[in-house]
Structures are given as C-alpha cells and as structure tokens.
Amino acid sequence: xxxxxxxxxxxxxTATPLRRAARxxxxxxxxxxxxxxxxxxxxxxxxxxTMVFGSGTLLGFGExxxxxxxxxxxxxxxxxxxxxxxxxxxxxxxxxxxxxxNDPSFGQRALNVATQLPSFVLYFAAILMLWRLVRHxxxxxxxxxxxxxxxxVLGWWLAVGGVVAKTAEEAARTSLIDGMYRTxxxxxxxxxxxxxxxxxxxLGLLAVARILRMGVEMREDLExxx
Amino acid sequence: xxxxxxxVEVGLDALLAARGMxxxxxxxxxxxxVVNLSVLKNGRARAIRFSTLTRLCEVLDCQPGDLLRVRRxxx
Numbered sequence: 001x002x003x004x005x006x007x008x009x010x011x012x013x014t015a016t017p018l019r020r021a022a023r024x025x026x027x028x029x030x031x032x033x034x035x036x037x038x039x040x041x042x043x044x045x046x047x048x049x050t051m052v053f054g055s056g057t058l059l060g061f062g063e064x065x066x067x068x069x070x071x072x073x074x075x076x077x078x079x080x081x082x083x084x085x086x087x088x089x090x091x092x093x094x095x096x097x098x099x100x101x102n103d104p105s106f107g108q109r110a111l112n113v114a115t116q117l118p119s120f121v122l123y124f125a126a127i128l129m130l131w132r133l134v135r136h137x138x139x140x141x142x143x144x145x146x147x148x149x150x151x152x153v154l155g156w157w158l159a160v161g162g163v164v165a166k167t168a169e170e171a172a173r174t175s176l177i178d179g180m181y182r183t184x185x186x187x188x189x190x191x192x193x194x195x196x197x198x199x200x201x202x203l204g205l206l207a208v209a210r211i212l213r214m215g216v217e218m219r220e221d222l223e224x225x226x
Numbered sequence: 227x228x229x230x231x232x233x234v235e236v237g238l239d240a241l242l243a244a245r246g247m248x249x250x251x252x253x254x255x256x257x258x259x260v261v262n263l264s265v266l267k268n269g270r271a272r273a274i275r276f277s278t279l280t281r282l283c284e285v286l287d288c289q290p291g292d293l294l295r296v297r298r299x300x301x
Contacts, residue, residue, distance in 0.1 A: 224272030226262045 026138035033131040040124065059120055060113035067100040068115070070177045099180045108179060114172035118165035122157075129154045143212070143219040151209040159202025166193035233297040238267040241286050241293060256281045
C-alpha cells in the first residue's frame with residue numbers, strides 16, 4: 001500500500017518518519033546561564049566605566065553621600081509623638097534611624113563598600129560556578145566525577161559564604177553606624193549573621209552531590225557491564 | 227578480595243578460534259558491539275548480563291562453563 005505525493009513519489013504508508021537528532025537537555029540551561037553571565041559582566045564593566053569617568057556608583061564605590069540604617073533606636077507612639085491616626089488600643093512605634101553623612105572619610109567609604117561587596121562576590125561567583133557545572137555536565141554527561149566535585153564546591157561556597165558574607169557585611173554596617181555616633185558602642189558579638197536560605201541551599205547541594213556520586217559509581221559499574 | 231577484584235577468566239578467544247569466527251562476526255550475530263565484546267575478551271568487563279551470556283552461548287553453541295572459568299589460587 002502506498003500514497004503518491006504531488007511530486008509523483010511513492011511513499012510506503014508505513015514509512016518511518018525522519019528521526020530528529022538527539023538534543024542535549026542541558027543545552028537550554030547552558031545557553032541561559034551563558035547569557036546571564038555575559039549580561040552581568042557587561043553590567044559590571046559599564047558601571048565601572050561610568051564610575052571612573054562619570055558620576056556613577058557601583059557597590060558603594062563612588063558614592064558622595066553615604067546612608068545607613070540603624071535599627072536599634074525605637075520611639076513609641078503617644079499623643080505627643082505621632083498623629084492619632086490609629087484606633088484605640090493600637091500602639092505604633094518607629095524603629096530605626098537613617099543616618100547619612102556627606103563627604104565621607106576614606107574609612108567610611110571603605111566600610112560602605114564592605115556592606116555590599118561580600119554578597120555581590122558571593123552571588124556572582126556562585127553563578128559562575130553554576131555556569132561551569134552545567135557546561136561541564138552538558139559536554140561530559142551528567143554522571144561524571146567532575147560534576148560531583150563542582151557541585152560540592154558550589155555547595156560549600158554557598159553554605160560557608162552565607163555566613164561569612166553576612167557577618168562581614170553586618171560588621172561593616174555596625175562599624176559604620178558606630179562611627180556616626182559621638183560615643184561608640186561596639187559589640188563584636190552582634191556582628192554574626194547568616195542568610196538561612198543560602199546556608200540551606202548550600203547544604204542541599206552537598207546532599208545532591210552525595211547522591212550524584214552514587215550515580216557516578218553506578219554508571220562506572222555499568223560501563224564495565226557487557 | 228575487594229568488590230572490584232575477581233578471578234573470572236573469559237575463554238572467548240579459544241571459542242572463536244574453535245568456531246572459526248571473528249569478533250566482528252560474533253558482534254553481528256549476538257547484537258553486542260565489538261567494543262563491548264573486546265572489553266569482555268580482554269578481561270576488563272565487570273559484569274555480564276544473562277541475556278548477553280544466553281546469546282553468546284546460542285551463537286557459539288556452548289555452555290556458560292565453556293566461556294567462563296574461575297581461576298583458583300595456586301593452580
């Protein structure tokens with residue numbers, strides 16, 4: 001049984017359709033991350049240029065006025081302090097002050113940068129590591145020892161970085177605030193901080209790396225199976 | 227002996243010679259790639275599927291014991 005096309009070609013009814021070339025399922029993710037890295041790098045370069053040759057700022061660099069929020073002071077409501085906008089029984093309080101300094105000193109500028117730079121380095125490096133991991137997996141296959149290693153490095157980077165970056169930024173922020181008061185009240189114990197979501201993500205990636213390692217070992221066994 | 231060490235010897239060379247068959251011919255008849263058969267023949271395989279063993283024995287007209295032998299220490 002056959003059908004005739006407009007070009008007078010006879011095709012069997014059960015002709016096998018053309019097979020598509022196998023597509024790498026990691027390719028879309030690889031391309032997306034590649035674009036993201038290029039966009040971020042371009043943004044960094046452009047911002048740096050506007051900061052150096054213009055009036056732009058980047059991660060605290062180049063700022064002529066530095067502002068930081070101090071959340072420790074609080075002011076309760078009362079008839080004297082805030083307008084009576086609230087229903088009876090509602091107590092409102094203002095917490096925190098926004099402290100700004102014009103023409104900051106070099107030390108203040110450095111501390112201001114330190115309140116932003118650690119997180120940026122953490123996230124940017126994490127995206128680069130993810131990009132390298134996906135690229136390697138797309139080329140070498142998912143169950144490759146190199147992927148386990150890269151995933152472990154990314155996991156530790158996020159888990160430890162989530163603590164170190166937050167602590168560093170908190171230390172810088174506290175030092176910056178204390179420098180704006182007449183009498184300093186430094187409390188190093190108050191510097192410790194961590195981003196729970198990052199730490200949890202890092203630990204999750206370490207768990208996935210352990211599971212992936214088992215898959216790599218199983219694949220190595222299968223490779224020797226005839 | 228660790229999990230990866232074993233003392234199984236594969237006598238595929240002798241059987242192929244006895245049957246007057248090449249590895250390529252065996253590959254086509256059994257449906258296993260020449261690369262994998264070479265891995266088996268050279269003792270680098272870690273495991274063999276029962277389905278592969280069945281096809282090999284059917285094509286070579288042999289029993290598993292003719293193809294596989296466990297080397298005893300000291301013999």
